[in-house]
Every structure is written in structure tokens, then in C-alpha cells.
Amino acid sequence: MAIALVALGLLTSGVSELLLRNVRPWPSTHESEPVDILIADGVIRGVGSGLAAPGAVEDANGAMVLPAFTDFHTHLDMTRLGLPFRPHTGGPTLADRIQNDLDNWRSGERSVADGAIYTLGRMISFGATRVRSHAQIDPDSGLERLAGVVAARDAHQQRCKVQIVAFPQTGILKSPGTEQMLDEALRSGADLIGGLDPQGFDEDAEAHLDIIFGLAQTHGVGVDIHLHDRGEVGAQQIEMICARASELANDVTISHCFALSSVDERRANSLVDAIAAAGVSVATVAPGTFAPMPLEQLRERGIGFGLGQDGMRDYWSPYGTGDMLDRTWQLAFTNGFRRDDLIEACVDTATAGGAALMGINNIGLEVGDVADLVVLPGDTVTSAVMDRPQRQLVIQDGAVVARNGQLV
Ligand SMILES: [Zn+2]
Incomplete structure (x- = not known):
């Protein structure tokens, strides 16, 4: 898995940081590999494997991640x-x-x-x-x-x-x-x-x-x-x-x-x-x-x-x-x-x-997209629609706002 990292220079003190570890972005098959997603200041800054964690870490244990x-x-x-x-x-x-x-x-x-x-x-x-x-x-x-x-x-x-x-x-x-x-x-x-x-x-x-x-x-x-x-x-x-x-x-x-x-x-x-x-x-x-x-x-x-x-x-x-x-x-x-x-x-x-x-165009799971995300268990995107499992994490502007169905 290629590592895509940009703007790490922005990861200075005062910028909120979050590493979403071991997560599968928009999986269309159950075999899709987990990656890490690095978030800083409300934006996805990196997507790849083995990313360093400069701030908080959330381990998704292989769950999928979708845009919120x-x-x-x-x-x-x-x-x-x-x-x-x-x-x-x-x-x-x-x-x-x-x-x-x-x-x-x-x-x-x-x-x-x-x-x-x-x-x-x-x-x-x-x-x-x-x-x-x-x-x-x-x-x-x-x-x-x-x-x-x-x-x-x-x-x-x-x-x-x-x-x-x-x-x-x-x-x-x-x-x-x-x-x-x-x-x-x-x-x-x-x-x-x-x-x-x-x-x-x-x-x-x-x-x-x-x-x-x-x-x-x-x-x-x-x-x-x-x-x-x-x-x-x-x-x-x-x-x-x-x-x-x-x-x-x-x-x-x-x-x-x-x-x-x-x-x-x-x-x-x-x-x-x-x-x-x-x-x-x-x-x-x-x-x-x-x-x-x-x-x-x-x-x-x-x-x-x-x-x-x-x-x-x-x-x-x-x-x-x-x-x-x-x-x-x-x-x-x-x-x-x-x-x-x-x-x-x-x-x-x-x-x-x-x-x-609503005027928000950079919604997605790639570098540069706004970090409004939802993490949930399941094999694929379609399986999530069929099963509708509890949401593990809801992330808004790079910050966790709900966990396991409860607001934080
Ligand atoms: Zn109406």
C-alpha cells in the first residue's frame, strides 16, 4: 500500500491531530486491506500503512470508514x-x-x-x-x-x-x-x-x-x-x-x-x-x-x-x-x-x-478531504446498508463527536 502523506509540516503544536489506525476506507470487497488515516486540523493529511501517530490514536480494529x-x-x-x-x-x-x-x-x-x-x-x-x-x-x-x-x-x-x-x-x-x-x-x-x-x-x-x-x-x-x-x-x-x-x-x-x-x-x-x-x-x-x-x-x-x-x-x-x-x-x-x-x-x-x-465539496476519504467520517463494523459498504450496525466512531472536523452510539 503506497503511503500518501502531505503537509506533515502542519502538524505542529496547536493543531488537533488524530490517527485513525487499522481502518478500511469504503470497502467494496471484504478483502480490502486496512490502512491508517492521519487527520490534522479537520482535514485528512495522510492515508497509508504504518503511519506515525503525532497525537491521539483510535484503533478501528479493521472496521470500515465512510464519509459522515x-x-x-x-x-x-x-x-x-x-x-x-x-x-x-x-x-x-x-x-x-x-x-x-x-x-x-x-x-x-x-x-x-x-x-x-x-x-x-x-x-x-x-x-x-x-x-x-x-x-x-x-x-x-x-x-x-x-x-x-x-x-x-x-x-x-x-x-x-x-x-x-x-x-x-x-x-x-x-x-x-x-x-x-x-x-x-x-x-x-x-x-x-x-x-x-x-x-x-x-x-x-x-x-x-x-x-x-x-x-x-x-x-x-x-x-x-x-x-x-x-x-x-x-x-x-x-x-x-x-x-x-x-x-x-x-x-x-x-x-x-x-x-x-x-x-x-x-x-x-x-x-x-x-x-x-x-x-x-x-x-x-x-x-x-x-x-x-x-x-x-x-x-x-x-x-x-x-x-x-x-x-x-x-x-x-x-x-x-x-x-x-x-x-x-x-x-x-x-x-x-x-x-x-x-x-x-x-x-x-x-x-x-x-x-x-450544502456547499461542502471535499467530502471523501482521500488526502485533502474534510475529516467528517463514520467508522462502523462490517464486510463492505453494501453490507453496512443491509446490516446497519452500531457506529463505532463519528468524527466531525477531525474530532470524535460520538462513540458506540453515544455523543461525546
Ligand atoms: Zn419535508
């Missing part, structure tokens, strides 16, 4: 993880689920902040060190939920990078006053502006999109819009979003984007062309109830693609554990993937894919 996970679409303000299990009381439609949350989110069992802090900690212990969370903004809750997600970001700032989307879950046009609250949210800790089914829910796509892209321009932020609308109604909104995205300096993401998999192939191809041309990215939560996104086509076209857990055990759904490896399995399973290379592509989406969309 990125949950690119979640709702930290909605979760009931950690609370007693509650039977689902929502109805079958989107509006029913929104109402079920509105009726119950002030359960009195704990504050939004405590729930978000607990859930984010749990996600980190499973290996997610980058998270994009939506925070609901509506006339009922005002900025209370945003404050809870900001508190979670602050509580775990040494362990995880968090982006927050100001999310109008009850619509903008349908909920008077929301536009002003979104504006305030973007001055109060939110990093991006969200949106929700401009036509299907708010019933005026032009007006809804004008508001959120206007706020994006005013505040110089990106857009991440929930688009559940399917078929041609959804397809036309994808085109409207792409047209506006071309005029915006900041990044635009379409979350869910069910229209892509609910129109015919020719129409879907034209939408993929529009998305690629506009530089828009897409996010999925790998739902089992709709045809999956054309993952391979999106990757071939170089379209940014992220994976998230969405709500976790909340008033929308009892699903979600906080573990991005569970959701990676779900992405592979709902696509019907069996080949290792396709399942490894799901892991790449769940790690580097979402990270790139």
Missing part, C-alpha cells in the same frame, strides 16, 4: 423521537396531516427545542454531521419552531453543521401574515426560504413562487421548496421553478419532486433537461408510496441529489429513526437495487451528495 452522513431533508421541529409512542391520528391527505400536526404539536410533553436537540443528537450518534432542517413558520406557531431548531443547531454546533429552511407548512396565500413571518425568520436564524405546493396547496403557483423567490433575492438566500404536486400540475411548476432559479444567484432545491416520476418518460426527460440546465438540485426522502426518482438518470446528468429522513416519528408518520443508514437502505430498497455499485451510489448520495448541496 448528510441528512438533506428533515424536520427537527416536528419529531416525537424520544417520547412515548403515540398512535397515528392523521387522515390520508396532505391537508389532514398538516392539521394533525397543528392539533397536536403543543403536546406539553417537551419543548420544540428539547425535541430538536434530542433528535439532532440522536442523528449525530448515527453518523450524520450535516443536516438541512425545515422549520415551520405559520400564524399559529410564529417563529417558535424556528427558535427550537436554532437552539438545536447551537447545542450541537461542535458536532454538526445545520442549515435551516423557513418553511410555510400551512401555505403563504392561505395563511395571511406568513409572508411577513418568513421575512422575519430569514433575519432570525433561517438560512434558506422554503415553499409548499404553490399550486396544489396554495392554489396560485405564480403568486407563491413570486413571494419566495422575492424573499430569496431580498435576503440573498437559497430556496428549498416542497413539491408534492404530481403529474402535469407538478411538471409545470418544476418548469416555473427552473425559470426562476436561472435568475437567482443562490441554489435552488426541489424536495420530493414527485412529478418527475409521475409523468410519461418523454415529459420526464424534458423536466430533467430543464432541471439540469437551471442547475437546480433535487432531494428525496425515498417514500415507498410513489415511484422512485430516476436516481441513475439524475446522477448521469450531474444533477445535485440529496437524501433525507423527512419527519421522524411525528404527527405525519410513525416512520423514521434518526439513522441515515436506515434511510439509505430505504432508498436502495424502494429503487429495487441489488447490485453493489448501485447500493454504493445510494451511500454516496447519503454522504457526499447532500454535502455538496
Whole structure:
């Protein structure tokens, strides 16, 4: 095994150092050989065998190492993880689920902040060190939920990078006053502006999109819009979003984007062309109830693609554990993937894919990559998706932030 070492001169006092010994980077076969990974100042400085240990040492005993996970679409303000299990009381439609949350989110069992802090900690212990969370903004809750997600970001700032989307879950046009609250949210800790089914829910796509892209321009932020609308109604909104995205300096993401998999192939191809041309990215939560996104086509076209857990055990759904490896399995399973290379592509989406969309491009396991890593036992990357073993170590910016499922 060739030794690749650079910048050892940087390993002077004052620089945090860590040697990860006896670890197998992204093993595609069980025969892959263990190496050492030298980390200094949050960056991988060396990968090879028999590296000297200038600082702390962690012996992985032949476990695999992957880039840490990125949950690119979640709702930290909605979760009931950690609370007693509650039977689902929502109805079958989107509006029913929104109402079920509105009726119950002030359960009195704990504050939004405590729930978000607990859930984010749990996600980190499973290996997610980058998270994009939506925070609901509506006339009922005002900025209370945003404050809870900001508190979670602050509580775990040494362990995880968090982006927050100001999310109008009850619509903008349908909920008077929301536009002003979104504006305030973007001055109060939110990093991006969200949106929700401009036509299907708010019933005026032009007006809804004008508001959120206007706020994006005013505040110089990106857009991440929930688009559940399917078929041609959804397809036309994808085109409207792409047209506006071309005029915006900041990044635009379409979350869910069910229209892509609910129109015919020719129409879907034209939408993929529009998305690629506009530089828009897409996010999925790998739902089992709709045809999956054309993952391979999106990757071939170089379209940014992220994976998230969405709500976790909340008033929308009892699903979600906080573990991005569970959701990676779900992405592979709902696509019907069996080949290792396709399942490894799901892991790449769940790690580097979402990270790139959060502006972090040097995610990997080579010299020069950021040292955001997860160490876990298992034969291969694909076996880790199938078995989902306990994480031995989670490393963020070169420092151990969780060990054996517990935060440190
Ligand atoms: Zn969502």
C-alpha cells in the first residue's frame, strides 16, 4: 500500500491531530486491506500503512470508514423521537396531516427545542454531521419552531453543521401574515426560504413562487421548496421553478419532486433537461408510496441529489429513526437495487451528495478531504446498508463527536 502523506509540516503544536489506525476506507470487497488515516486540523493529511501517530490514536480494529452522513431533508421541529409512542391520528391527505400536526404539536410533553436537540443528537450518534432542517413558520406557531431548531443547531454546533429552511407548512396565500413571518425568520436564524405546493396547496403557483423567490433575492438566500404536486400540475411548476432559479444567484432545491416520476418518460426527460440546465438540485426522502426518482438518470446528468429522513416519528408518520443508514437502505430498497455499485451510489448520495448541496465539496476519504467520517463494523459498504450496525466512531472536523452510539 503506497503511503500518501502531505503537509506533515502542519502538524505542529496547536493543531488537533488524530490517527485513525487499522481502518478500511469504503470497502467494496471484504478483502480490502486496512490502512491508517492521519487527520490534522479537520482535514485528512495522510492515508497509508504504518503511519506515525503525532497525537491521539483510535484503533478501528479493521472496521470500515465512510464519509459522515448528510441528512438533506428533515424536520427537527416536528419529531416525537424520544417520547412515548403515540398512535397515528392523521387522515390520508396532505391537508389532514398538516392539521394533525397543528392539533397536536403543543403536546406539553417537551419543548420544540428539547425535541430538536434530542433528535439532532440522536442523528449525530448515527453518523450524520450535516443536516438541512425545515422549520415551520405559520400564524399559529410564529417563529417558535424556528427558535427550537436554532437552539438545536447551537447545542450541537461542535458536532454538526445545520442549515435551516423557513418553511410555510400551512401555505403563504392561505395563511395571511406568513409572508411577513418568513421575512422575519430569514433575519432570525433561517438560512434558506422554503415553499409548499404553490399550486396544489396554495392554489396560485405564480403568486407563491413570486413571494419566495422575492424573499430569496431580498435576503440573498437559497430556496428549498416542497413539491408534492404530481403529474402535469407538478411538471409545470418544476418548469416555473427552473425559470426562476436561472435568475437567482443562490441554489435552488426541489424536495420530493414527485412529478418527475409521475409523468410519461418523454415529459420526464424534458423536466430533467430543464432541471439540469437551471442547475437546480433535487432531494428525496425515498417514500415507498410513489415511484422512485430516476436516481441513475439524475446522477448521469450531474444533477445535485440529496437524501433525507423527512419527519421522524411525528404527527405525519410513525416512520423514521434518526439513522441515515436506515434511510439509505430505504432508498436502495424502494429503487429495487441489488447490485453493489448501485447500493454504493445510494451511500454516496447519503454522504457526499447532500454535502455538496450544502456547499461542502471535499467530502471523501482521500488526502485533502474534510475529516467528517463514520467508522462502523462490517464486510463492505453494501453490507453496512443491509446490516446497519452500531457506529463505532463519528468524527466531525477531525474530532470524535460520538462513540458506540453515544455523543461525546
Ligand atoms: Zn419535508
